[in-house]
Amino acid sequence: MNNRFFCLLTLFFILSCETKEELTFEPLSISKKECQDCSFVTINVPKAIGNSKLANTINIAISEEIISWLSFNETGKANNIKEGIDAFITDYNELKNKYPEESMPWEATINGDIVFDNGQILTIQLESYLFTGGAHGINSVRFLNFNKLNATELYREELFTSKETFTSYAEEVFRTQEHIPAEANINSTGFMFETETFYLPENIGYTDDGLLLYYEPYEIASYADGPITLLLPYKEVNSYLKLAVTP
Known part of the structure; x- marks a missing residue:
């Protein structure tokens, strides 16, 4: 009986140590430019160190997001960031061969930072600037949220106890912020919500100041309007969140 108790105590101690093991990061920096007038890619993002489930979950999520930004040819799928970069450069070179006088070099710049970590929830913000021709490049932002305790990525639908209830609350705050009368159509002041x-x-992230709702350019307004954001203090939204955040 004593031996069994000792074994259980030892197992508990081991599991507790593994749970408390701190997650650490190192910078992942990749740059590729083959010539002065060639397309180029620059990537600077955090990389979780180690082979834990959480580290792998984070690194895979970051890699998949970067690959999706760099992918223009749907016939092939990159399996890692290096392949994504090579595909981006190859797609431009193929276009240049077809239209040598009309093809300006492409550009992809992707940066990432940890913007929130309270021991339970971790949020990484990725920002990209992509130029693939046209009048201007496109800036994009992605928030990747993770539950550190069970080593899983938190998707938007998993953040709320009731997405419908939270949406109704967010609309009230949005209307107040943007001076849209409660009885008026949501697009009455110039927004472009579909239907x-x-x-x-699509982008919702945890920050030190509150839950950030981030509408990309084009998502509900013109590109000239830039991103539209709504910052909600945790004390106001904790009742809607599955994982409450202590302010």
Whole structure:
């Protein structure tokens, strides 16, 4: 009986140490430019160190997001960041061979930072600038949220106890912020919500100041309007969140 108790105590101690093991990061910096007038890619993002489930979950999520930004040819799928970079450069070179006088070099710049970590929730913000021709490049932002305790990525639908209830609350705050009367159409002041119905943005991230709703350019307004954001203090939204955040 004593031996069994000792074994259980030892196992508990081991599991506790593994749970408390701190997650650490190192910078991942990749740059590729083959010539002065060639397309180029520059990437600077955090990389989780180690082979834990959480580290692998984070690194895979970052890699997949970067690959999706760099992918223009749907016939092939890059398996890692290096392949994604090579595919980006190759797609431009193929275009240049077809239209040598009309093809300006492409550019991809992707940066990432840890913007929130309270021991339970970790949020990494990725920002990209992509130029693949046209009048201007495109800036994009992605928030990757993770539950550190169970080593999983938190997708938008998993953040709320009731997405519908939170959406109704967010619409009230949005209307107040943007001076849209409660009885007016959501697009009455110039926004471009599809079906003229308020909806949450694709990007929602935890920050030190509150839950950030981030609408990309083009998502609900013109490109000239830039991103539209709504910052909600945790004390106001904790009742809607599955994982409450202590302010």
